[in-house]
Amino acid sequence: MTSAILLTGGTGTLGRLVAPRLLASGAALRILSRQPQPAGAAAGGVAGEGVEYVTGDLTTGEGAAAAVAGADVIVHCAGTSKGDDVKTRHLVDAAAAAGKAHFVYISVVGADRTPVVSGLDRAMFGYVAAKRASEEIVAGSGLPWTTLRATQFHELTLTTARAMARMPVLPAPSGFRIQPIAAVEVADRLAELALAEPAGLVAEMGGPRTYDMKDLLRGYLKATGRRRPVMPMRLPGKAAAAFRAGANLTPDHAVGQQTWEEFLAAGRRPPGAPQTRP
């Protein structure tokens, strides 16, 4: 049976990769964005045939009801550093009012293991708390659901490293490690889950290797020919302590194939190949 799928965040890093995978299944795809998209706009590099764009804002809930109408599956990839719980609440409420769509959610490894209790924790780790709250909203929605937790994408790691490399001194949270994964591998799995039966909380996904933050930053500086000091900085609070203990890592699910080094090297390939310049 051909599905009607709503994809939120279809213009973002992950969603752009999920979109063509859903389209390849023959699904009719609707993409929600805050920005009006031109008719026939490409979805993740795939020509826009079979794609309908709708405009809405999940922070206010505007457009959510129209977006979910008629969808059999909702893949929720919209997210920002703040307020993901509010966005998820608006989408889930609209979906529950409309029917029984399979709700597929992308969360983050460590959402369940990072205590965000104080104001300080919230200031630094509010993102993780909002992902956990979103997971609970989805699980308690009454809708059939699937949630996948992934570690940080290489793309975000690169964005962060680039931004930090502009500073005269790079602060590195001491004791923090990350296990970055290629967003495309998460997209493969998320699309597979969206096209299958609801599965609840599925096995999490992490990248193939774990890196100490300061080593990763030093490696990035070296790879880009820059010389800057990296200064370890101990972050206070319970959430930071949980990260130092590895709450954001999933060594038993290091299923990602592409390493951070391979991801960076892919950016130096000749024109025509996918570019991820360091």
Ligand SMILES: NC(=O)c1ccc[n+]([C@@H]2O[C@H](COP(=O)([O-])OP(=O)(O)OC[C@H]3O[C@@H](n4cnc5c(N)ncnc54)[C@H](OP(=O)(O)O)[C@@H]3O)[C@@H](O)[C@H]2O)c1
């Ligand atoms: N990046 C990571 O390392 C990582 C790791 C694990 C899980 N995740 C999760 O994966 C999801 C996607 O992450 P990403 O890195 O692909 O994000 P991204 O590149 O920053 O893209 C964010 C997307 O969210 C949409 N969006 C933001 N605010 C919205 C709003 N108020 N209403 C509707 N749409 C909104 C944006 O669409 P428009 O701008 O077109 O409106 C955009 O398509 C997020 O839920 C994130 O928490 C990310």
